Amino acid sequence: MTKLFDPVTHISPVVRDMAPSGIRKFFELAATTKDVISLGVGEPDFVTPWHIREACFYALEKGYTMYTSNLGLPELRVEISRYLEQRFGLSYDPAQEILVTVGASEAVDLALRALISPGTEVLVPEPCYVAYKPCVILAGGTPVSVPTSFADGFTLKAEELRKYLTPRTRVLILSYPNNPTGSVLSYGELQKLSQVIKEHDLVVVADEIYAELTYERQHVSIASMPGMLKRTILINGFSKAFAMTGWRLGYAAACREFIEAMLKIHQYTMLCAPITAQMAAIEALRNGLGDVETMREQYNYRRRLMLSRLRDMGLCCPEPKGAFYVFPSIANTGLTSEQFAERLLKEEGVAVVPGSVFGAGGEGHIRCSYAASMAQLLEALKRMERFVQKLEVGAA
Amino acid sequence: MRRAILEILESNSKATPEYIATLLGSTPQEVQAEIRAMEEKGIILQYRTLINWEKAGHEMVHALIEVKVTPQRDVGFHQVAERIYRYPEVRSVALMSGTYDLSVEVQGKSMKEVALFVAEKLATLEHVTSTVTHFVLKKYKEDGVILEGEETNHRQVIVP
Numbered sequence: 101m102t103k104l105f106d107p108v109t110h111i112s113p114v115v116r117d118m119a120p121s122g123i124r125k126f127f128e129l130a131a132t133t134k135d136v137i138s139l140g141v142g143e144p145d146f147v148t149p150w151h152i153r154e155a156c157f158y159a160l161e162k163g164y165t166m167y168t169s170n171l172g173l174p175e176l177r178v179e180i181s182r183y184l185e186q187r188f189g190l191s192y193d194p195a196q197e198i199l200v201t202v203g204a205s206e207a208v209d210l211a212l213r214a215l216i217s218p219g220t221e222v223l224v225p226e227p228c229y230v231a232y233k234p235c236v237i238l239a240g241g242t243p244v245s246v247p248t249s250f251a252d253g254f255t256l257k258a259e260e261l262r263k264y265l266t267p268r269t270r271v272l273i274l275s276y277p278n279n280p281t282g283s284v285l286s287y288g289e290l291q292k293l294s295q296v297i298k299e300h301d302l303v304v305v306a307d308e309i310y311a312e313l314t315y316e317r318q319h320v321s322i323a324s325m326p327g328m329l330k331r332t333i334l335i336n337g338f339s340k341a342f343a344m345t346g347w348r349l350g351y352a353a354a355c356r357e358f359i360e361a362m363l364k365i366h367q368y369t370m371l372c373a374p375i376t377a378q379m380a381a382i383e384a385l386r387n388g389l390g391d392v393e394t395m396r397e398q399y400n401y402r403r404r405l406m407l408s409r410l411r412d413m414g415l416c417c418p419e420p421k422g423a424f425y426v427f428p429s430i431a432n433t434g435l436t437s438e439q440f441a442e443r444l445l446k447e448e449g450v451a452v453v454p455g456s457v458f459g460a461g462g463e464g465h466i467r468c469s470y471a472a473s474m475a476q477l478l479e480a481l482k483r484m485e486r487f488v489q490k491l492e493v494g495a496a
Numbered sequence: 497m498r499r500a501i502l503e504i505l506e507s508n509s510k511a512t513p514e515y516i517a518t519l520l521g522s523t524p525q526e527v528q529a530e531i532r533a534m535e536e537k538g539i540i541l542q543y544r545t546l547i548n549w550e551k552a553g554h555e556m557v558h559a560l561i562e563v564k565v566t567p568q569r570d571v572g573f574h575q576v577a578e579r580i581y582r583y584p585e586v587r588s589v590a591l592m593s594g595t596y597d598l599s600v601e602v603q604g605k606s607m608k609e610v611a612l613f614v615a616e617k618l619a620t621l622e623h624v625t626s627t628v629t630h631f632v633l634k635k636y637k638e639d640g641v642i643l644e645g646e647e648t649n650h651r652q653v654i655v656p
Contacts, residue, residue, distance in 0.1 A: 123654060130653040140654035147647050401504075401519040408518045451653055 114237060121230050122457030126441065130451045137480040139468040140451040142279060144343035144424070146398075148380070149391040152342060155383035156376045164375050170367040171359075172200025172351070173378045179385040180351055184336075188311070188321045190329065196356040199363055200373045200381075204309045204337035204350030206366070208273075209235050211305045211333040211352060214361035215271050216241035222271040223264055225256040226459030227427070229279045229307070233459070236273075244269070247460035250429060253418050254281035254461070258292035265300055272302050274322055277310035280458045280467035281427040282403075282420020287320055294325040303358075304332045309350070310423040312341035312392050315400050319422070323353075330355045333362075338377075340423075341392050342384045347377040399424050402470040402477055409481045410468070413488045424471045427455065431464040433491045441466055447490075448483035497522065501530055502539070509543040548643050550635075558587075558603055558632040559610045561618060562596040564625045573597055576623050585613050596628070607631060 108116065123140075130136055147153075171177065177194035184190040192198055201207040208231065216222065216239040224232050225246045236243040246264050248254045256274070274293075276285045285293070297304060304322055311319040323332040337350030352362060366372075406426045410417045415428040430440045437454035444450050444466075455465030470477060500520055504511050513524040513531065520527070534540045549556050565576045573591055580600055581589040587601040600618070604610035611629065619627045635643055 127652070127654040136653055138651075138653045141651050143651060145649060145651065404521050405515075405518050453654065 118234055118237065123230060123453055126445075126451075126453065126457075129442065130445060133445055133449060133451075135449045136445070136451050137449060137472070137476050137483070138451040139470070139472060139477075139480055140453045141469050141471060142425075143345040143471065144340065144395065145471045145473060146343040146395055148342065148344050148347070149384075149388055152344070152380050152384045152388055152391075156380040159376050159379035164379055166375060168200075168372045168375050168378060170363055170372050171198070172373060173375070173382070176200060176378050176382050176385075177351075179382055180353070183385050184334070184353060188319065189324050190321060190334065190353070192353045193356070197353055197359055199352045199359050199366060200378060201337075201350045201352060201366065202370050202373050203348040204307060204335050204339065205231060206348075206370060207333075207335040207337070207350045207352040207362075208232070208305065208307055209239075210362040210365050211335065211354075211358070212236055212239045212241065212271070213365050214358065215239075215303055215305070215333075219268055220270045221266055221268040222273060223261065223269060223302075224273050224459070225261075225275075227254065227278075227280055227455060227462035227465070228273070228275055228458060230457060230459075232273050232275075232307075241271075242268070245460040248281075248283075249461055250416075250418060250465075254278060254283040254427070255285055255289055256293065257289070258296045261293065261296050265296075269300065270302060271305060272297060273305045273307065275307040275309075277308075277314055277319065277422025279310065279423050280425050280453070280455065280462070280465075281418070282423045282425045283418070284314055284319070284421040285322075290320060290322055290325055294322060294328050297331065298327055302331070304328070305335065306332050307335045309335065309337050309340050311336060313396060313399060313424060314422040315396070315403060316421055333358055338381050338384055342381075342388055343391075343395065344377075344380070344384065347374075347380060349373055349377040349381050399470065402472075402474065405474070405477060406468060406470045406481070409485070413481075413485045415488065424469055426468045426470060427465045428468065429465055433488070435491070437463055437466055444484065444487050448487045450480045450483050450487075497526075498530055498534065498539075501527060502534070505531075505540065505543075509545070546639055546641055556603055557605065557607050557610050558601065558635075559614075560630045560632065561600040561602060561614055562628040562630070563598040563600055563618065564627075565597045566623045566625055567597075568623060576621065579621055580618065583613075583617060585610075 177198040180198050181192050181194040184192055212235050218240045220241040221244050222236045222241050223246050224243045225248055233243040244264050246261060248256055306322050308321055323329050323334045333352055333354040335352050338344040407417055407419060410428045417426060417428040420426050433440060437456045441452050441454040453467040455462035455467060501516055504516050513527040517524045517527045565573055567573050568575055577589050577598060580586055585602050585604060587603050590599045592599050602610050602613060614627055614629050
């Protein structure tokens with residue numbers, strides 16, 4: 101008699117043993133709760149600016165419905181190269197050093213798969229975006245958590261990095277402005293980090309998707325530090341800056357050798373990014389930087405509001421200098437971040453994300469996104485205040 | 497800072513100095529002082545509420561009147577414009593380039609009321625040579641605010 105078919109035994113053990121995202125679990129709970137105000141969303145609350153959407157309609161009307169080059173539309177790569185030069189002083193050849201991808205997340209995956217061999221150790225400063233470690237594992241590497249702390253404003257320190265280096269360390273994932281903490285690295289910190297990176301011959305996968313969202317000074321890319329351009333795979337995209345999350349369009353910029361390696365994987369998996377999104381992105385880069393500025397100004401208002409109100413209610417809060425998240429400590433409530441988030445959702449209908457899902461150093465914090473309307477933020481803060489008062493938290 | 501205050505107040509005249517100060521990283525006293533100075537200088541003229549009267553169940557009739565005027569020596573169009581903007585029925589008056597001289601917005605309770613105002617008061621003014629009345633059938637956007645059909649947020653409650 102043939103054995104009963106069990107699909108589970110056929111799933112790769114790597115995937116089978118992988119825990120689903122902690123955010124996913126929370127999503128189910130939030131989806132079944134009524135009248136929820138969500139501060140849990142990692143995407144702009146703005147709709148893509150109209151002229152960018154219009155460029156997409158126009159592209160469709162003109163019959164742009166085909167594949168593009170694997171690297172992406174040449175005009176778009178020229179615009180990306182010009183943008184990176186003007187905004188961050190980075191020089192890339194659009195013909196060979198830029199690859200357009202399906203979201204920045206695909207670029208992260210491609211970069212890791214191109215760099216990792218079995219046993220490669222990849223340093224992952226945490227708290228960070230939830231996908232890095234699973235992507236390292238899927239690529240056959242070993243992720244190594246490098247915790248950053250509240251005391252250091254969640255910035256990665258060079259001396260801390262050294263502690264986690266082994267002969268197998270080849271890659272560092274650097275993601276600043278950071279999701280979930282909102283921290284950014286100063287010029288001095290980047291200098292010290294690049295020293296360690298060069299000494300140990302590492303490659304940096306720099307996810308700079310929030311580069312346009314910094315509030316006190318302009319973003320500095322690690323790729324712009326002396327000797328770092330060639331050993332950095334710079335990743336960016338249109339989602340956060342231009343409010344284009346659903347368009348799934350990102351890009352990687354790096355030396356020709358890295359881009360070629362990533363292109364091999366990209367052409368056998370994604371082939372190319374959608375042409376309509378690429379046409380819209382050309383318009384975004386040509387005429388959309390004013391929109392970015394307007395949105396940044398709105399985020400900045402909300403950032404100040406969140407920070408001031410959270411501190412008023414007794415939650416200790418490092419000042420976020422980038423992205424659109426505040427990462428207050430809830431340690432003085434005596435609850436774990438998961439308990440806090442779950443009770444806040446059930447008792448007051450406000451969804452935030454427990455800090456623990458973002459890895460080492462995230463416990464004791466919650467991530468609140470201020471990419472929500474002022475009216476929603478004010479209501480959410482009112483409810484949070486009521487909740488925190490119930491917990492009888494002393495002023496921080 | 498003034499520009500930022502004005503932008504906040506333009507979209508929300510109910511914004512308090514405390515609230516504005518939080519948004520701008522300033523103090524309520526500083527914001528209050530700036531607002532007072534701008535009121536005194538006539539930069540801030542009035543605090544208003546934009547109402548969708550149709551939704552409130554109070555229908556108003558609006559009309560845009562193209563007015564042609566014979567300009568007068570020394571004062572040009574100004575004197576006629578002043579005569580017109582003094583009428584309480586008139587919501588706005590602007591001097592235009594092109595095929596007519598003054599654009600006049602009139603508000604009334606009914607089409608008849610507006611028509612009578614134009615026929616009896618506006619058209620009969622000295623130096624007014626002709627009027628063309630356009631009734632507003634539906635307003636889609638006013639003062640930069642879309643009155644109906646604003647885009648809804650399609651975001652999920654939680655995403656990474």
